[in-house]
Amino acid sequence: MKRSMDAVHELLQKNRVDAFLVSKRENVRYLSGFTGSAGVILIASSHDYFITDSRYAVQSEQEIAGFHIQVLKKNEKVPERILRLLKKTRIGRLGFEPEDLRFQSFQELRKKISPIRLIPVTAGLESIRMIKSEAEVRKILKAVRRAEEAFKTVRKKIRAGISEREIALSMEGLIRRAGAARAAFDLIVSSGERSAMPHGTASEKRLMQGDLVVVDFGAECGGYFSDMTRTLFIGKRFAGKKRKIFETVLDAQNEAIRAIKPGKYLAEIDATARKMIQKAGFGKYFGHGTGHGIGLEVHELPHVAPKNRMRIREGMVFTVEPGIYIPGLGGVRIEDMVQVTVDGCRVLTTLSKGWKAVEGEV
Structure with a gap:
Protein backbone atom coordinates (compact mmCIF):
# COMPACT_ATOMS: atom_id res chain seq x y z
CA MET A 1 0.00 0.00 0.00
CA LYS A 2 2.91 2.37 0.74
CA ARG A 3 4.10 2.05 -2.87
CA SER A 4 0.61 2.99 -4.08
CA MET A 5 0.31 6.01 -1.78
CA ASP A 6 3.76 7.23 -2.79
CA ALA A 7 2.64 7.05 -6.43
CA VAL A 8 -0.53 8.99 -5.57
CA HIS A 9 1.43 11.80 -3.93
CA GLU A 10 3.60 11.97 -7.07
CA LEU A 11 0.36 12.20 -9.05
CA LEU A 12 -0.68 15.21 -6.96
CA GLN A 13 2.58 16.96 -7.74
CA LYS A 14 2.34 16.14 -11.45
CA ASN A 15 -1.17 17.62 -11.67
CA ARG A 16 -0.29 20.54 -9.41
CA VAL A 17 -3.11 19.89 -6.95
CA ASP A 18 -2.91 20.28 -3.17
CA ALA A 19 -5.29 17.44 -2.35
CA PHE A 20 -7.08 14.64 -4.20
CA LEU A 21 -10.60 13.25 -3.80
CA VAL A 22 -10.85 9.55 -4.74
CA SER A 23 -14.44 8.44 -5.34
CA LYS A 24 -14.29 5.60 -7.85
CA ARG A 25 -15.09 2.40 -5.98
CA GLU A 26 -12.24 0.34 -7.46
CA ASN A 27 -9.72 3.07 -6.70
CA VAL A 28 -10.96 3.39 -3.13
CA ARG A 29 -10.50 -0.36 -2.70
CA TYR A 30 -7.07 -0.27 -4.33
CA LEU A 31 -5.77 2.33 -1.88
CA SER A 32 -7.56 1.31 1.30
CA GLY A 33 -8.74 -2.30 1.00
CA PHE A 34 -12.31 -1.20 1.78
CA THR A 35 -14.85 -3.59 0.23
CA GLY A 36 -18.03 -1.66 1.02
CA SER A 37 -20.06 0.44 -1.41
CA ALA A 38 -20.02 3.85 0.31
CA GLY A 39 -16.69 5.52 0.90
CA VAL A 40 -14.39 8.17 -0.51
CA ILE A 41 -10.77 9.04 0.19
CA LEU A 42 -9.38 12.53 0.66
CA ILE A 43 -5.61 12.69 0.23
CA ALA A 44 -3.91 15.83 1.45
CA SER A 45 -0.29 16.72 2.02
CA SER A 46 -0.40 16.08 5.78
CA HIS A 47 -3.25 13.60 6.28
CA ASP A 48 -5.11 10.91 4.34
CA TYR A 49 -8.80 10.55 5.22
CA PHE A 50 -11.37 7.84 4.58
CA ILE A 51 -14.94 9.12 4.69
CA THR A 52 -17.95 6.81 5.03
CA ASP A 53 -21.36 6.67 6.70
CA SER A 54 -22.58 4.89 9.83
CA ARG A 55 -23.43 1.68 7.95
CA TYR A 56 -19.73 1.04 7.42
CA ALA A 57 -18.28 2.38 10.68
CA VAL A 58 -17.32 -1.06 12.02
CA GLN A 59 -16.33 -2.49 8.63
CA SER A 60 -14.01 0.41 7.86
CA GLU A 61 -12.25 -0.01 11.21
CA GLN A 62 -11.72 -3.69 10.43
CA GLU A 63 -10.53 -3.29 6.85
CA ILE A 64 -8.65 0.01 6.72
CA ALA A 65 -5.26 1.02 8.08
CA GLY A 66 -3.22 4.14 7.42
CA PHE A 67 -6.17 6.52 7.06
CA HIS A 68 -7.98 8.79 9.47
CA ILE A 69 -11.48 7.32 9.35
CA GLN A 70 -14.29 9.87 9.23
CA VAL A 71 -17.85 8.65 9.84
CA LEU A 72 -20.54 11.08 8.70
CA LYS A 73 -23.02 12.30 11.27
CA LYS A 74 -26.75 11.86 10.73
CA ASN A 75 -27.91 13.93 7.70
CA GLU A 76 -24.33 15.12 7.04
CA LYS A 77 -23.23 14.97 3.40
CA VAL A 78 -19.79 14.13 2.06
CA PRO A 79 -19.09 17.68 0.70
CA GLU A 80 -19.75 19.11 4.15
CA ARG A 81 -17.21 16.79 5.77
CA ILE A 82 -14.71 17.50 3.00
CA LEU A 83 -15.07 21.23 3.66
CA ARG A 84 -14.46 20.70 7.38
CA LEU A 85 -11.31 18.71 6.68
CA LEU A 86 -10.00 21.12 4.06
CA LYS A 87 -10.37 24.05 6.45
CA LYS A 88 -7.63 22.42 8.51
CA THR A 89 -5.20 22.79 5.62
CA ARG A 90 -4.32 25.62 3.26
CA ILE A 91 -5.20 24.33 -0.20
CA GLY A 92 -6.34 26.09 -3.35
CA ARG A 93 -6.73 23.18 -5.79
CA LEU A 94 -8.56 19.90 -5.15
CA GLY A 95 -8.15 17.12 -7.70
CA PHE A 96 -11.07 14.82 -8.46
CA GLU A 97 -11.91 11.87 -10.74
CA PRO A 98 -14.02 13.28 -13.61
CA GLU A 99 -14.93 9.85 -15.00
CA ASP A 100 -16.65 8.95 -11.72
CA LEU A 101 -18.08 12.10 -10.18
CA ARG A 102 -21.61 12.77 -11.42
CA PHE A 103 -22.41 16.29 -12.61
CA GLN A 104 -24.87 16.94 -9.80
CA SER A 105 -22.32 15.82 -7.20
CA PHE A 106 -19.68 17.94 -8.89
CA GLN A 107 -21.91 21.03 -8.74
CA GLU A 108 -22.75 20.40 -5.10
CA LEU A 109 -19.10 19.90 -4.17
CA ARG A 110 -17.92 22.96 -6.12
CA LYS A 111 -20.51 25.14 -4.42
CA LYS A 112 -19.70 23.81 -0.96
CA ILE A 113 -15.91 24.20 -1.09
CA SER A 114 -15.68 27.47 -3.05
CA PRO A 115 -13.27 29.28 -3.52
CA ILE A 116 -11.17 26.10 -3.66
CA ARG A 117 -10.84 25.08 -7.33
CA LEU A 118 -11.80 21.61 -8.53
CA ILE A 119 -9.22 20.19 -10.94
CA PRO A 120 -9.98 17.05 -13.05
CA VAL A 121 -7.32 14.33 -12.81
CA THR A 122 -7.95 11.99 -15.74
CA ALA A 123 -7.00 8.30 -15.50
CA GLY A 124 -4.69 9.08 -12.60
CA LEU A 125 -5.11 6.06 -10.36
CA GLU A 126 -5.99 3.86 -13.31
CA SER A 127 -2.48 4.49 -14.65
CA ILE A 128 -0.97 3.52 -11.31
CA ARG A 129 -3.12 0.39 -11.14
CA MET A 130 -1.77 -0.80 -14.51
CA ILE A 131 1.37 -2.11 -12.82
CA LYS A 132 0.42 -5.07 -10.65
CA SER A 133 2.21 -6.09 -7.47
Whole structure:
Protein backbone atom coordinates (compact mmCIF):
# COMPACT_ATOMS: atom_id res chain seq x y z
CA MET A 1 0.00 0.00 0.00
CA LYS A 2 2.91 2.37 0.74
CA ARG A 3 4.10 2.05 -2.87
CA SER A 4 0.61 2.99 -4.08
CA MET A 5 0.31 6.01 -1.78
CA ASP A 6 3.76 7.23 -2.79
CA ALA A 7 2.64 7.05 -6.43
CA VAL A 8 -0.53 8.99 -5.57
CA HIS A 9 1.43 11.80 -3.93
CA GLU A 10 3.60 11.97 -7.07
CA LEU A 11 0.36 12.20 -9.05
CA LEU A 12 -0.68 15.21 -6.96
CA GLN A 13 2.58 16.96 -7.74
CA LYS A 14 2.34 16.14 -11.45
CA ASN A 15 -1.17 17.62 -11.67
CA ARG A 16 -0.29 20.54 -9.41
CA VAL A 17 -3.11 19.89 -6.95
CA ASP A 18 -2.91 20.28 -3.17
CA ALA A 19 -5.29 17.44 -2.35
CA PHE A 20 -7.08 14.64 -4.20
CA LEU A 21 -10.60 13.25 -3.80
CA VAL A 22 -10.85 9.55 -4.74
CA SER A 23 -14.44 8.44 -5.34
CA LYS A 24 -14.29 5.60 -7.85
CA ARG A 25 -15.09 2.40 -5.98
CA GLU A 26 -12.24 0.34 -7.46
CA ASN A 27 -9.72 3.07 -6.70
CA VAL A 28 -10.96 3.39 -3.13
CA ARG A 29 -10.50 -0.36 -2.70
CA TYR A 30 -7.07 -0.27 -4.33
CA LEU A 31 -5.77 2.33 -1.88
CA SER A 32 -7.56 1.31 1.30
CA GLY A 33 -8.74 -2.30 1.00
CA PHE A 34 -12.31 -1.20 1.78
CA THR A 35 -14.85 -3.59 0.23
CA GLY A 36 -18.03 -1.66 1.02
CA SER A 37 -20.06 0.44 -1.41
CA ALA A 38 -20.02 3.85 0.31
CA GLY A 39 -16.69 5.52 0.90
CA VAL A 40 -14.39 8.17 -0.51
CA ILE A 41 -10.77 9.04 0.19
CA LEU A 42 -9.38 12.53 0.66
CA ILE A 43 -5.61 12.69 0.23
CA ALA A 44 -3.91 15.83 1.45
CA SER A 45 -0.29 16.72 2.02
CA SER A 46 -0.40 16.08 5.78
CA HIS A 47 -3.25 13.60 6.28
CA ASP A 48 -5.11 10.91 4.34
CA TYR A 49 -8.80 10.55 5.22
CA PHE A 50 -11.37 7.84 4.58
CA ILE A 51 -14.94 9.12 4.69
CA THR A 52 -17.95 6.81 5.03
CA ASP A 53 -21.36 6.67 6.70
CA SER A 54 -22.58 4.89 9.83
CA ARG A 55 -23.43 1.68 7.95
CA TYR A 56 -19.73 1.04 7.42
CA ALA A 57 -18.28 2.38 10.68
CA VAL A 58 -17.32 -1.06 12.02
CA GLN A 59 -16.33 -2.49 8.63
CA SER A 60 -14.01 0.41 7.86
CA GLU A 61 -12.25 -0.01 11.21
CA GLN A 62 -11.72 -3.69 10.43
CA GLU A 63 -10.53 -3.29 6.85
CA ILE A 64 -8.65 0.01 6.72
CA ALA A 65 -5.26 1.02 8.08
CA GLY A 66 -3.22 4.14 7.42
CA PHE A 67 -6.17 6.52 7.06
CA HIS A 68 -7.98 8.79 9.47
CA ILE A 69 -11.48 7.32 9.35
CA GLN A 70 -14.29 9.87 9.23
CA VAL A 71 -17.85 8.65 9.84
CA LEU A 72 -20.54 11.08 8.70
CA LYS A 73 -23.02 12.30 11.27
CA LYS A 74 -26.75 11.86 10.73
CA ASN A 75 -27.91 13.93 7.70
CA GLU A 76 -24.33 15.12 7.04
CA LYS A 77 -23.23 14.97 3.40
CA VAL A 78 -19.79 14.13 2.06
CA PRO A 79 -19.09 17.68 0.70
CA GLU A 80 -19.75 19.11 4.15
CA ARG A 81 -17.21 16.79 5.77
CA ILE A 82 -14.71 17.50 3.00
CA LEU A 83 -15.07 21.23 3.66
CA ARG A 84 -14.46 20.70 7.38
CA LEU A 85 -11.31 18.71 6.68
CA LEU A 86 -10.00 21.12 4.06
CA LYS A 87 -10.37 24.05 6.45
CA LYS A 88 -7.63 22.42 8.51
CA THR A 89 -5.20 22.79 5.62
CA ARG A 90 -4.32 25.62 3.26
CA ILE A 91 -5.20 24.33 -0.20
CA GLY A 92 -6.34 26.09 -3.35
CA ARG A 93 -6.73 23.18 -5.79
CA LEU A 94 -8.56 19.90 -5.15
CA GLY A 95 -8.15 17.12 -7.70
CA PHE A 96 -11.07 14.82 -8.46
CA GLU A 97 -11.91 11.87 -10.74
CA PRO A 98 -14.02 13.28 -13.61
CA GLU A 99 -14.93 9.85 -15.00
CA ASP A 100 -16.65 8.95 -11.72
CA LEU A 101 -18.08 12.10 -10.18
CA ARG A 102 -21.61 12.77 -11.42
CA PHE A 103 -22.41 16.29 -12.61
CA GLN A 104 -24.87 16.94 -9.80
CA SER A 105 -22.32 15.82 -7.20
CA PHE A 106 -19.68 17.94 -8.89
CA GLN A 107 -21.91 21.03 -8.74
CA GLU A 108 -22.75 20.40 -5.10
CA LEU A 109 -19.10 19.90 -4.17
CA ARG A 110 -17.92 22.96 -6.12
CA LYS A 111 -20.51 25.14 -4.42
CA LYS A 112 -19.70 23.81 -0.96
CA ILE A 113 -15.91 24.20 -1.09
CA SER A 114 -15.68 27.47 -3.05
CA PRO A 115 -13.27 29.28 -3.52
CA ILE A 116 -11.17 26.10 -3.66
CA ARG A 117 -10.84 25.08 -7.33
CA LEU A 118 -11.80 21.61 -8.53
CA ILE A 119 -9.22 20.19 -10.94
CA PRO A 120 -9.98 17.05 -13.05
CA VAL A 121 -7.32 14.33 -12.81
CA THR A 122 -7.95 11.99 -15.74
CA ALA A 123 -7.00 8.30 -15.50
CA GLY A 124 -4.69 9.08 -12.60
CA LEU A 125 -5.11 6.06 -10.36
CA GLU A 126 -5.99 3.86 -13.31
CA SER A 127 -2.48 4.49 -14.65
CA ILE A 128 -0.97 3.52 -11.31
CA ARG A 129 -3.12 0.39 -11.14
CA MET A 130 -1.77 -0.80 -14.51
CA ILE A 131 1.37 -2.11 -12.82
CA LYS A 132 0.42 -5.07 -10.65
CA SER A 133 2.21 -6.09 -7.47
CA GLU A 134 2.98 -9.75 -6.84
CA ALA A 135 0.18 -9.81 -4.26
CA GLU A 136 -2.25 -8.60 -6.92
CA VAL A 137 -0.99 -11.17 -9.42
CA ARG A 138 -1.55 -13.95 -6.88
CA LYS A 139 -5.20 -12.93 -6.58
CA ILE A 140 -5.56 -12.73 -10.36
CA LEU A 141 -4.01 -16.18 -10.72
CA LYS A 142 -6.47 -17.61 -8.21
CA ALA A 143 -9.32 -16.01 -10.18
CA VAL A 144 -7.88 -17.64 -13.32
CA ARG A 145 -7.74 -21.09 -11.72
CA ARG A 146 -11.31 -20.80 -10.41
CA ALA A 147 -12.57 -20.01 -13.90
CA GLU A 148 -10.47 -22.69 -15.57
CA GLU A 149 -11.61 -25.44 -13.22
CA ALA A 150 -15.23 -24.49 -13.84
CA PHE A 151 -14.68 -24.62 -17.60
CA LYS A 152 -12.96 -28.01 -17.42
CA THR A 153 -15.93 -29.45 -15.54
CA VAL A 154 -18.63 -27.92 -17.75
CA ARG A 155 -16.79 -28.72 -20.95
CA LYS A 156 -17.49 -32.43 -20.37
CA LYS A 157 -21.19 -31.62 -20.71
CA ILE A 158 -20.92 -29.50 -23.86
CA ARG A 159 -22.52 -31.41 -26.72
CA ALA A 160 -25.25 -31.07 -29.30
CA GLY A 161 -28.59 -30.54 -27.56
CA ILE A 162 -27.46 -28.55 -24.52
CA SER A 163 -28.51 -24.90 -24.43
CA GLU A 164 -26.18 -21.92 -24.21
CA ARG A 165 -27.94 -20.82 -21.04
CA GLU A 166 -27.43 -24.21 -19.37
CA ILE A 167 -23.69 -23.93 -20.02
CA ALA A 168 -23.51 -20.42 -18.61
CA LEU A 169 -25.53 -21.22 -15.49
CA SER A 170 -23.48 -24.33 -14.76
CA MET A 171 -20.23 -22.42 -15.06
CA GLU A 172 -21.43 -19.56 -12.90
CA GLY A 173 -22.50 -21.96 -10.16
CA LEU A 174 -19.15 -23.74 -10.20
CA ILE A 175 -17.27 -20.43 -10.11
CA ARG A 176 -19.20 -19.37 -7.01
CA ARG A 177 -18.74 -22.74 -5.32
CA ALA A 178 -14.99 -22.39 -5.89
CA GLY A 179 -15.04 -19.33 -3.62
CA ALA A 180 -15.57 -16.44 -6.01
CA ALA A 181 -17.96 -13.72 -4.89
CA ARG A 182 -19.33 -13.79 -8.42
CA ALA A 183 -18.49 -14.46 -12.01
CA ALA A 184 -16.43 -11.66 -13.53
CA PHE A 185 -19.28 -10.67 -15.87
CA ASP A 186 -22.38 -12.11 -17.55
CA LEU A 187 -20.79 -15.15 -19.14
CA ILE A 188 -20.83 -15.23 -22.93
CA VAL A 189 -21.91 -18.45 -24.61
CA SER A 190 -22.81 -18.04 -28.27
CA SER A 191 -23.10 -20.83 -30.84
CA GLY A 192 -23.72 -21.31 -34.53
CA GLU A 193 -24.43 -18.05 -36.34
CA ARG A 194 -24.76 -16.34 -32.95
CA SER A 195 -21.03 -16.88 -32.37
CA ALA A 196 -20.44 -14.05 -34.87
CA MET A 197 -21.64 -11.66 -32.14
CA PRO A 198 -18.53 -10.79 -30.07
CA HIS A 199 -20.60 -10.20 -26.93
CA GLY A 200 -23.51 -12.54 -27.54
CA THR A 201 -24.96 -13.37 -24.13
CA ALA A 202 -26.20 -16.90 -23.50
CA SER A 203 -29.62 -17.67 -24.97
CA GLU A 204 -31.99 -20.63 -25.00
CA LYS A 205 -30.51 -21.76 -28.33
CA ARG A 206 -29.40 -25.38 -28.26
CA LEU A 207 -26.05 -26.41 -29.67
CA MET A 208 -26.13 -28.25 -33.00
CA GLN A 209 -23.72 -30.37 -35.00
CA GLY A 210 -21.35 -28.15 -36.94
CA ASP A 211 -21.63 -25.19 -34.53
CA LEU A 212 -18.75 -23.03 -33.47
CA VAL A 213 -19.24 -22.21 -29.78
CA VAL A 214 -17.58 -19.15 -28.22
CA VAL A 215 -17.34 -19.33 -24.42
CA ASP A 216 -16.05 -16.15 -22.72
CA PHE A 217 -15.79 -16.45 -18.94
CA GLY A 218 -14.00 -15.28 -15.82
CA ALA A 219 -14.02 -15.43 -12.04
CA GLU A 220 -13.16 -13.25 -9.03
CA CYS A 221 -10.75 -13.48 -6.11
CA GLY A 222 -10.35 -10.76 -3.50
CA GLY A 223 -11.89 -8.19 -5.83
CA TYR A 224 -9.62 -9.10 -8.78
CA PHE A 225 -10.89 -10.71 -11.96
CA SER A 226 -9.93 -13.12 -14.71
CA ASP A 227 -11.16 -13.14 -18.32
CA MET A 228 -10.57 -15.80 -20.97
CA THR A 229 -12.24 -17.23 -24.06
CA ARG A 230 -12.21 -20.59 -25.78
CA THR A 231 -13.93 -21.55 -29.03
CA LEU A 232 -15.20 -25.10 -29.46
CA PHE A 233 -16.60 -27.01 -32.45
CA ILE A 234 -19.48 -29.45 -32.19
CA GLY A 235 -18.94 -32.36 -34.54
CA LYS A 236 -16.43 -34.83 -35.89
CA ARG A 237 -15.31 -32.99 -39.03
CA PHE A 238 -13.72 -29.64 -38.30
CA ALA A 239 -12.87 -28.42 -41.77
CA GLY A 240 -13.47 -25.75 -44.40
CA LYS A 241 -13.85 -22.06 -43.63
CA LYS A 242 -14.65 -22.59 -39.95
CA ARG A 243 -11.40 -24.40 -39.38
CA LYS A 244 -9.51 -21.80 -41.41
CA ILE A 245 -10.75 -18.90 -39.29
CA PHE A 246 -10.00 -20.88 -36.12
CA GLU A 247 -6.42 -21.56 -37.16
CA THR A 248 -5.99 -17.94 -38.32
CA VAL A 249 -7.09 -16.60 -34.94
CA LEU A 250 -4.93 -19.10 -33.07
CA ASP A 251 -1.84 -18.23 -35.12
CA ALA A 252 -2.49 -14.50 -34.74
CA GLN A 253 -2.90 -14.81 -30.99
CA ASN A 254 0.24 -16.91 -30.53
CA GLU A 255 2.26 -14.47 -32.64
CA ALA A 256 0.95 -11.48 -30.67
CA ILE A 257 1.89 -13.12 -27.37
CA ARG A 258 5.39 -13.85 -28.66
CA ALA A 259 5.75 -10.19 -29.67
CA ILE A 260 5.11 -8.81 -26.16
CA LYS A 261 8.16 -7.12 -24.63
CA PRO A 262 8.65 -4.12 -22.34
CA GLY A 263 9.32 -0.96 -24.31
CA LYS A 264 7.21 -1.83 -27.32
CA TYR A 265 4.09 0.15 -28.12
CA LEU A 266 0.80 -1.58 -27.29
CA ALA A 267 -0.28 -0.76 -30.83
CA GLU A 268 2.51 -3.01 -32.11
CA ILE A 269 0.95 -6.02 -30.40
CA ASP A 270 -2.43 -5.19 -31.89
CA ALA A 271 -0.83 -4.78 -35.30
CA THR A 272 0.91 -8.15 -35.05
CA ALA A 273 -2.39 -9.99 -34.64
CA ARG A 274 -4.32 -7.74 -37.02
CA LYS A 275 -1.85 -8.09 -39.91
CA MET A 276 -1.99 -11.88 -39.74
CA ILE A 277 -5.79 -11.82 -39.86
CA GLN A 278 -5.73 -9.33 -42.72
CA LYS A 279 -3.21 -11.43 -44.63
CA ALA A 280 -5.55 -14.42 -44.38
CA GLY A 281 -8.33 -12.32 -45.92
CA PHE A 282 -10.44 -11.77 -42.80
CA GLY A 283 -9.38 -8.26 -41.77
CA LYS A 284 -12.84 -6.73 -42.07
CA TYR A 285 -14.21 -9.32 -39.66
CA PHE A 286 -11.94 -8.29 -36.77
CA GLY A 287 -13.47 -5.11 -35.38
CA HIS A 288 -12.33 -4.83 -31.76
CA GLY A 289 -8.99 -4.25 -30.05
CA THR A 290 -6.62 -7.13 -29.38
CA GLY A 291 -6.76 -6.86 -25.60
CA HIS A 292 -7.34 -4.90 -22.41
CA GLY A 293 -5.95 -4.61 -18.92
CA ILE A 294 -7.59 -6.56 -16.14
CA GLY A 295 -7.48 -6.37 -12.35
CA LEU A 296 -10.01 -4.74 -10.05
CA GLU A 297 -12.04 -4.13 -13.20
CA VAL A 298 -12.59 -6.60 -16.02
CA HIS A 299 -11.75 -3.86 -18.54
CA GLU A 300 -9.13 -1.36 -17.41
CA LEU A 301 -5.88 0.16 -18.63
CA PRO A 302 -3.91 -0.59 -20.72
CA HIS A 303 -5.75 -1.02 -24.03
CA VAL A 304 -4.08 -3.22 -26.64
CA ALA A 305 -5.51 -1.34 -29.58
CA PRO A 306 -4.59 0.39 -32.84
CA LYS A 307 -2.88 3.77 -32.42
CA ASN A 308 -2.20 3.25 -28.70
CA ARG A 309 1.31 4.69 -28.33
CA MET A 310 1.62 3.74 -24.69
CA ARG A 311 4.68 1.61 -24.09
CA ILE A 312 4.48 -1.83 -22.53
CA ARG A 313 5.87 -1.95 -18.98
CA GLU A 314 6.93 -4.80 -16.76
CA GLY A 315 4.12 -5.70 -14.35
CA MET A 316 1.23 -4.97 -16.70
CA VAL A 317 -1.47 -7.65 -16.89
CA PHE A 318 -3.68 -7.72 -19.96
CA THR A 319 -5.57 -10.02 -22.29
CA VAL A 320 -4.68 -11.04 -25.83
CA GLU A 321 -7.90 -11.86 -27.69
CA PRO A 322 -8.06 -11.51 -31.46
CA GLY A 323 -11.21 -12.74 -33.17
CA ILE A 324 -12.93 -13.24 -36.50
CA TYR A 325 -16.72 -12.88 -36.72
CA ILE A 326 -18.46 -13.66 -40.02
CA PRO A 327 -22.22 -13.02 -40.15
CA GLY A 328 -24.14 -16.06 -41.31
CA LEU A 329 -21.24 -18.41 -40.56
CA GLY A 330 -20.02 -17.88 -37.00
CA GLY A 331 -17.10 -16.53 -35.05
CA VAL A 332 -13.91 -17.50 -33.29
CA ARG A 333 -12.16 -15.76 -30.39
CA ILE A 334 -9.27 -17.09 -28.32
CA GLU A 335 -8.34 -15.11 -25.23
CA ASP A 336 -5.54 -15.53 -22.73
CA MET A 337 -4.16 -13.34 -19.95
CA VAL A 338 -0.49 -12.35 -19.73
CA GLN A 339 1.78 -10.70 -17.18
CA VAL A 340 4.59 -8.65 -18.68
CA THR A 341 8.02 -9.74 -17.44
CA VAL A 342 11.46 -8.18 -17.75
CA ASP A 343 12.08 -9.72 -21.18
CA GLY A 344 8.68 -10.88 -22.46
CA CYS A 345 5.54 -12.16 -20.82
CA ARG A 346 4.16 -14.96 -18.69
CA VAL A 347 0.89 -16.51 -19.84
CA LEU A 348 -1.34 -16.78 -16.78
CA THR A 349 -4.05 -18.92 -18.38
CA THR A 350 -3.37 -22.62 -18.96
CA LEU A 351 -6.33 -24.14 -20.83
CA SER A 352 -5.55 -25.94 -24.09
CA LYS A 353 -6.62 -24.02 -27.18
CA GLY A 354 -5.32 -25.77 -30.33
CA TRP A 355 -7.69 -27.29 -32.89
CA LYS A 356 -6.99 -30.80 -31.59
CA ALA A 357 -8.53 -29.64 -28.34
CA VAL A 358 -11.83 -28.76 -29.98
CA GLU A 359 -12.24 -31.13 -32.91
CA GLY A 360 -14.92 -33.77 -32.44
CA GLU A 361 -17.99 -33.86 -30.25
CA VAL A 362 -16.93 -32.68 -26.80
